[in-house]
Amino acid sequence: MEELRQHFGRIRVPQGGDKVYKDECMFSFxxxxxxxxxxxxxxxxxxxGKEYVSPYSQRTGNCVFLHLRRIKKELPPEKEMEPEKKIARLAIGVEGGFNPDANKKRYEYEEHNSVVILPAxxxxxxPNPELPEIVQQSVAGVLKAESALHLAEVEAAAGAWDGEVRQVSKHSANLVQLDNGVKVPPRGWKCEQCDxxxxxxxxxxxxxILCGRRQLDGSxxxxxxxxxxxxxxxxxxVKLGTITQDGNADVYSYDExxxxxxxxxxxxxxxxxxxxxxxEKTEKTMLELEIDYNQRAWEWSRLTESGTKLxxxxxxxxxxxxxxxNSCYINSVMQVLFxxxxxxxRFYDRRQTILENYQxxxxxxDFSVxxxxxxxxxxSGxxxxSPNTIDKTKDVDDLQPGISPLMFRTLVGKGHPEFSTKKQQDAMEFLEHVLKxxxxxxxxxxxxxxxxxxxVEDKFxxxxxxxxxxxxxxxxxxxFPVxxxxxxxxxxxxxxQARKAEAQAAQKALPEEQVRAKIPFDVCLSKLASPEEVMTQSSAAGKEVPMHKITRLxxxxxxxIIQLVKFGIGQDWVPMKYDISIDMPESLDLSVLKGFGLQPGEELLPETSEPPKEPQINIEIVQQLAEMGFPWEACRKxxxxxxxxxxxxxxxxxxxxMGDADFADPLVLEDKKSSGNDNFTPNEEGLGMLMSMGFTRxxxxxxxxxxxxxxxxxxxWIFSHQHELDSLLAAQSGAAAVPPQKPTYTDGPPxxxxxxxxSHMGTSIFVGHYVCHIKKDGEWIIYNDNKVSKSVDPPLDLGYIYLYKRVTN
Structure with missing residues (x-):
């Protein structure tokens, strides 16, 4: 114990505000x-982890650690004392959008904990009753504390997706209940009319107690x-089997x-x-059943290749x-990015340097870490x-457990109104966020x-x-337009669609495969390359006139990166995804989009010293948007x-x-002539957040x-203007203009x-599941959460985001 006593000054008992990271290594998984x-x-x-604890100890002088070692052992069937629960949680995730524990193996855990003193x-x-009191209290505090990652997950779950926001029933407060002596047992229910x-x-x-509605597929x-x-x-x-111990359940109002x-x-x-x-919850909620049904109706089997032996x-x-x-969008984006x-x-080959230099x-x-x-x-692998032999009796989660992106998700989502939650997100928006x-x-x-x-070159x-x-x-x-x-x-x-509507009306199953709209890729490319008519100010005419806008690269x-614009507004004004098939090519030539600037015979519009006029707000367009149910001021913006x-x-x-906090606030047209000396007090929390990203005060x-x-x-704003920040600051202070820093581009043959x-499966960006396919060494690989397999039939025509690399030869 003498070796331990010399480190008493570096041992603490966790207090209320301390974060305890006892689930995962800071540098590894x-x-x-x-x-x-x-x-x-x-x-x-x-x-x-063992690889990083010694360098950390040498750098900080902290030498006393609680070593946590947990051994997972499978429980044989005879030791399972409790009946198997059919549903454990609701989430769009593993195995088809929600991950039931039904039919999964059960485990018990052996804890082998110890106090370890470095460097030896x-x-x-x-347990060891002879340990000094400060060590006993510190160990007990760590073991008792909620882990920092768990607390972050709970915080994120506060906004988790629940299908749709449900309203309190108007019948709840004054519901009439008959005193007929009916008592319902805790299990063993059956429909009183059909068993x-x-x-x-x-x-x-x-x-x-009666049975529910018949679904289109006969279930x-x-x-x-x-x-x-x-x-x-x-x-x-109330749906029996969905009642939980905290008093939640599926409740349906037939009247509403x-x-x-x-x-x-x-x-x-x-x-x-x-x-x-x-x-005890033993039945799928209506939301889970909707997910199940959507799996059959969506492009699920094509995108996950679930009908093939992978x-x-x-x-x-x-x-x-x-x-x-609902973290599948993170997996898909990061797999492709790496x-x-x-x-x-930057982040793999140079990781040791980055980790060693972290102070x-x-x-x-720390984002880079x-x-x-x-x-x-x-x-790293x-x-x-790879196991010596693949045991087909093992769960895929045992063969391919994968890594948990919880610490990463907590960091990149910090302060963001969407990515900080457990709601499903748009993979394109997340990719932009990570790139920023x-x-x-x-x-x-x-x-x-x-x-x-x-x-991009826009020619007017x-x-x-x-x-x-x-x-x-x-x-x-x-x-790419669709x-x-x-x-x-x-x-x-x-x-x-007519056969589908007829089947729905008759409450019958529609056994045939879905027929989706087919749009040739060349049509999408032609649409992108075609001129667009816009109204804008002409310095030659001295007024707003129609102009052809031609976009080139x-x-x-x-x-x-190509994004297919597959999302729009349905006839009920609800965001929806277009169910389409586009024959995306594996080889792509975009020469048609090459921009050449001013051509012989073309004359530039004259420069004007007057500042451009604020665009007129077309009330007809505002009215169209407002009729869709959006706030008037948001439509004006x-x-x-x-x-x-x-x-x-x-x-x-x-x-x-539409997710912006000030979405419906009045439009304020700023005075572009105002000087930088007006009275403005920046939000200190905002300053700290932006400065932590590397920007100056x-x-x-x-x-x-x-x-x-x-x-x-x-x-x-700061990301989109980062190349001209110095010139904007100079203009604000009245100093000599600083030429804006030009972005760094790579360039070559198109x-x-x-x-x-x-690929995304689901009816809108707010629900569904993401998977990605990556071509490695000439073969396609499918990444579906923790499951990684050789692809048999990659659905090239059903993707959402495509990554093309330049052909060097």
Whole structure:
């Protein structure tokens, strides 16, 4: 114990505000279940794998650690004392969008904990009553504390997706319940009319137990519960088997024709003798059933290749990510990103230098460190070791457990209104977010995202004078329009939709495969290359006139990201995804999009010293958007910020910004002539956040000023203006103008080959599941959360985001 006493000054007991990282190493994905366990520092409570604990100890002087080693042992069937639960949690994730524990093996865990003193790794097994009191208290505090990662997950889950927001039923407060003596047992239910034992609904007025609606595919019930409502008009029913011990369950209001909330559910159930404290969830909720049904109706089987025998892949580059509940978009984006050489070189090849040079106090909050950690997890092969033989009796989760992106998700989502939650997100938005954070953390070094950047040339041809104007801008992905009106199988789709509607009306199954619209890729490319008519100010005519806007690319990046614009607004004004098939080519030539600037015979529009006029706000477009249900001021903003260019661009702005905190705030037209000396006080929290990304205080202040202290908008603004920040600051102070820094572009021939694509299944960006396919060594590999397999039939025509790399020869 004498060796331990000399370190008493560096041992603490965790207090309320301390974060305890006892689930995972800060630099790797080692956990207590890893072969060498996890070492938790008893001063800082940071967790370290065996590879990194010694360097950490040498750097900090902290030598006393709690070593956590957990051994997982499979339980034989005879030791399973509790009945198997059918459903454990709701999430769109592993195995088809929600990950039930039904039919999964059970395990017990042996804990082998000890106190370890470095550098000699002197080990004192626990429990040990002879340990000094300070050590006992520190160890007990660490073991008792909620882990920092768990707390982060709970916080994220506060906004988790639950299908749709449910309203409190108008019948809840004054529901009439009959005193008919009915008492409902805790299990053994069946429909009182047809003896079905699943999909059962308890009427909360008289206690009648009847089966639910019949689904289109023949599953579900026999409609006895809804038919009973038609006779009695008793409005509320609860789905048996979905009742949990905290008093939650599926409640349906037949009168309101919707799933509802019943705040008095515990009392209403008690009327029939049901004690929720002893209830166990054994049935899928309606949301889970909807997910199940959508799996059959969506492109699920095509995208995940679930109907084929897939051979698992192991080794470097073949490690998946566990789904944390709607985190599949993270897996798909990061898998694709770490196939790009510049990202591999920065965060994998140079990871040891980055980790050794880290001098901060909490590595979980350092972007470069966490990118290195993810890169090593995915590319090293350490967490995807090939077994000598594949045991077909083993769960795929045992063969390919994957790595957990929880620490990474917590960091990149910090402060973001969407990515900080467990809701499903748009993979394209997340990719943009990661690229922005990468650029922000590349001050003083090369941004690996430069390989995606290209210069766009917008050419405006004045209809009044025939003269032209050029506007260039940087971009990092190319959105491809999807002209639904150009589908080549409209008649087949219409006939299928008619058969589908007929089947729905008759409540019959539709056994045939889905017929989706087919749009040739060349049609999408032609649409992108075609001129667009816009109204804008002409310096030659001295007024707004129609102009042809022609978009071309001045440079072609080494890696080109193409996004198919597959999302729009349905007839009910609800965001939806177009169900389409586009024959995306594996070899791509974009010579048709090459921009050449001013050509012989063309004359530039004259320069004007007057500042450009603010665009007129077209009230007709505002009215169109407002009729869709969007706030009037938001519609005015949409038209203003899209330069009055039309309803389509305004709608796209609405879709991108409808989550903004100030979405419905009044439009304020800033005075461009105002000086930088006016009274403005930046938000200190916002300053700290932006400065932590590598920007100066003046730059962060300018961003907050330009966005009225809105942190989310300030982050977007500063990223989009980072190449001209110095010139903007100079203009604000009245100093001599500083030429804006030009973005760094890669350029070369516009010929590409497909290297990866991300697919989305689901009816909108708010629900569904993402997978990605990556071409490695001439064969396609599918990454579906933690499962990594050789692809048999890659669905090239159903992707959402495509990554092309330049053909060098």
């Amino acid at each position: 080692d956990t207590p279940e890893s072969e060498t366990g996890l070492y938790v520092c008893l001063k800082t409570f940071l967790g370290w 790794f002197t080990t004192i097994p626990l 079905k034992t699943d999909n059962l609904w308890l009427n909360l007025t008289d206690g009648k 579900g019930g026999n409609n006895h519960a809804v038919e009973y409502y038609e006779k009695t008009k008793y409005p509320l029913a 024709d919707d799933m509802v909330l019943d705040p008095n559910l515990v009392k209403h159930l008690a009327h029939f003798g049901i004690n929720v404290k002893v209830m 051979v698992p892949k192991f080794g470097p580059g073949f490690t998946g990510m566990r789904n944390l509940g 196939t790009v050489p510049s990202f591999v070189e 901060g106090s909490n590595p979980s909050e 966490q990118m290195c950690k993810v890169a090593a997890g995915l590319l 350490r967490y995807s070791e 954070m990468t650029a922000c953390n590349s001050v003083g070094t090369t941004d690996p995202g430069n390989c995606f950047k290209f210069e 041809v004045c209809s009044a004078s025939g003269k032209v104007r050029f506007v260039t801008r940087p971009d990092q992905y190319l959105p 002209p639904m009106e150009e589908a080549i199988n409209k008649e087949e789709v219409a006939a299928y 001045r440079t072609f990046p080494d890696y080109l 949409a038209v203003h910020f899209t330069g009055n260019t039309g309803s389509e661009s305004a709608m796209n702005w609405v879709m991108e910004h 003046d730059q962060a202040t300018l961003a907050l000023k330009e966005t009225s202290n809105n942190l989310e908008r300030a982050a977007d 010929k590409y080959e497909l290297s990866a694509f991300i």
